[in-house]
Amino acid sequence: MASDDLSLGGAGVRRERLAAVSSERVGPYTLLRLERGGLDPGIPGQFFMLEAPGRLLPRPMSLCLAPPGELAFLIDPIGAGTRALCDLAVADAIHVLGPLGNGFDLSVTRPLLVGGGIGIAPLPYLSEALGGPPSLLGFRTERHAEAASLLPGAEVVVEPRLVTELLPEDPGDVLACGPEPMLEAIRNRAPGAQLASEAPMACGYGACYGCVVEIDGRYERLCVAGPVLSDSAGKD
Amino acid sequence: MASDDLSLGGAGVRRERLAAVSSERVGPYTLLRLERGGLDPGIPGQFFMLEAPGRLLPRPMSLCLAPPGELAFLIDPIGAGTRALCDLAVADAIHVLGPLGNGFDLSVTRPLLVGGGIGIAPLPYLSEALGGPPSLLGFRTERHAEAASLLPGAEVVVEPRLVTELLPEDPGDVLACGPEPMLEAIRNRAPGAQLASEAPMACGYGACYGCVVEIDGRYERLCVAGPVLSDSAGKD
Amino acid sequence: MEPTSILNASGCLDALVAPGVARSLDAFVTKTVTPLPREGNPPPRFIETEAGMLNSIGLQNPGIEGFVRDHLPPLAELGVPIWVSVGGFSASDYASVCALLDDCEAVATVELNLSCPNVEEAPETAAELAHAARGATSKPLYAKLSPATWDIAETARAVADAGVDGLSLVNTIRGLALDPQTLRPGLGRDVGGYSGPALRPIALACVWACAAAVDLTIVGMGGVASGRDALDFTAAGASAVALGTILFSDPAAPARVRAELGVESIDRGFGSPAAIRGIARKEATSAVASAE
């Protein structure tokens, strides 16, 4: 039953208990590989709700990589839930629900990927789907920048330099994920960009109304309307 | 601070975090050996409050054995707390408070130890203190009776035979621990026996009034008045 | 008596984005609908606590007209009975919304949210609100009560006298949690409603007290997460349980809880959960609490 198609909005959303295949440190982050089970990896930019051992609510995570038979997540241990996920041992199993939400629109002609900090998480899978387009990554420290290894060939800057400084005059089709100030800067520099936003999510599938963000002056559920929003639907 | 003498009634009561030294199965029970730390093993029949991982309240356990540098407990996994204690791995550490309550009065001339089921727990330490007096043990099944190995030389019966059938005409100074029906039978056959009783305990040191038993028509805290009660102070 | 039904708790499932989950229920309960549309409260709208969560959604909903026009028709297609949760700020609010719903064939039952902290003093006027609703509709009416009251049985008797058919027990209770960094409230609106496993013993005591006080069907809720929990609510007197917070972590919970409940009942020698209803009270000595 638990593994049945749950008909959550889109088809193909399933919930299964998946075992950890490996867990490796990438700078301050952890790359957690889970067995894929019967789950569909979905479209880049979509996310999964991962059970966080010992916590009541699951945590939303973008799919980072989809090697055969696996689902891999890049996790920043910022609180109790993400720490519990980073502490998973091989063979530990957790419930995973997904894929959820709206991913990036891949019908772009001149893609440019932009990521900041843990916002790099969905980009490796996205890059693969788009055939390795150019990408710009910004990090807080050299240690965080170690995560750039997940996206070979990317241009990388470390603070005080900002990733938006690297944006060309005519950036093309920007697909970005990162902290809100970075997204705001991109909105100004690259109108029409596809931006993956974040908000705390309790359910991830439209049940709780806990994840609302203001879109065109109204509170919309980010897990239903996003997480990827095109700039015109953005905050301002 | 946590290891200081807490002046709980008697002197020498301490609370420390003690690591598991070993954990071995004895029939359906588990013999859990903890490092002793600065704790006093106390008088046979006294008990300790053991932190049960994942539970709010600690669990009372009689001291079973006091080898040098260790405190050993025999635990029957009957619920969530005792199961968590039986699942402790070597080097896992838990908070332990004690020794608590009133132990057996050792100034006896013709001691006879009687134990039923997990009620055998305090007898090995008691037997040692009394120089190996005769003992009678009753168990529900052969498997439970494996615990008799902790008290070499004891006479053992398995249901349907009852331990009280073995009681001699003039049993001498009976010191007993076991289920209430067994204690009741001993009260009838051996007036003046010292009986170690049980009641659920939230604190073990007189703070909560949760462990009361009826003694002479009044509710008394078993953790303060007992757990060893002499028959005259018993229920009837 | 039928076996324990399994519903969702109001505000904890959107059947239109999760139709598969809704179809796994014995009835679907809508998020509370108010006379006028409401945008709800500013985020953050929820925060996790040790064994529960706080929410301050603030009754975001399209208003009764938008609901009847846009939401009800697709809900009617689902094939499960639709319960509409109704909120408001006065007796006439409740009456007008109920009158509108009375005409909607797709509506099986009306649940009166009499316990929304937005409605000041609601418990005191619960009976008046229920009375106003009763006058406006002949649909089955359930009164949803707050656990934040000294004597919930008194409220239960009052709404029973006002003519409701059942009780939904319980809504959230007010709670506060601070952000560990800022020490400011973790919710945009400071105080929120507390739900999840931590609420369960409180909810169970309310079901127990109301089952003794009135002869109404009871939907029990508050931290139900397993068949064992559903069993406890049934034993305390509920005929149905509603799943709330558990749906956030496990959208497959309705089928799971139903299956677990069946197994628990059989393992205990009862043919069905129905045989367990109210069993906690058998040989009960006293319903008066005696803690301090």
Next chain:
Amino acid sequence: MEPTSILNASGCLDALVAPGVARSLDAFVTKTVTPLPREGNPPPRFIETEAGMLNSIGLQNPGIEGFVRDHLPPLAELGVPIWVSVGGFSASDYASVCALLDDCEAVATVELNLSCPNVEEAPETAAELAHAARGATSKPLYAKLSPATWDIAETARAVADAGVDGLSLVNTIRGLALDPQTLRPGLGRDVGGYSGPALRPIALACVWACAAAVDLTIVGMGGVASGRDALDFTAAGASAVALGTILFSDPAAPARVRAELGVESIDRGFGSPAAIRGIARKEATSAVASAE
């Protein structure tokens, strides 16, 4: 302002069997004393739940005469201020016990247990009980309130008007848990008082609401187990915290919590916990709950 004081919660420590623990407190609060002796409720008297416990002790105590004769003299020797918790079943009960205590030099403060579920309707008459007590003693008076009320700020204002000097927030709230085998209530008296971590968000919301409503000193309690918890209650407006359920698992908690609170305060750049008092409310937008 002094740093946050640390007390025990009434009924959660017996200073006479644990004098070392009592001496580690800034004040010792007695178990509630009633006019006549009480044997309390039949066992089982407590049961553990997911993040809390239920108790139904039932105010076991020697009565005020026995207390003053046998317990107060050794308590006076401890060297910590003694707060006596007073319970009763009528205004004249409270008045008579308070009058007796007024003559006892050893009594620093009287805490009025206005929230014992044994006293039917207590919250409704909290102000009358407080008024009766105020007339009988000039000792500092604290009113201990129940969280089981729709609007605790209203009760706080009423007891403030009756002349109390402080509030003790909160007592337990009613809860029920069933025995997994029998499906009968796990407590001898069925329903009991719910305490521990699960109560914390509810208690914190009560402190928050009362701190905004009245200008009284507040002792916060409900699941306090760490310096962080004490910090939260302080930030919400409490001047002292009381430790209850945590004492059962950790009798060394008073010193530990005090130390942790000091470290937390310094780590956050505050010289002492006192500087944190009420900080959760700074720039607060609204104290009205908005959950549903």
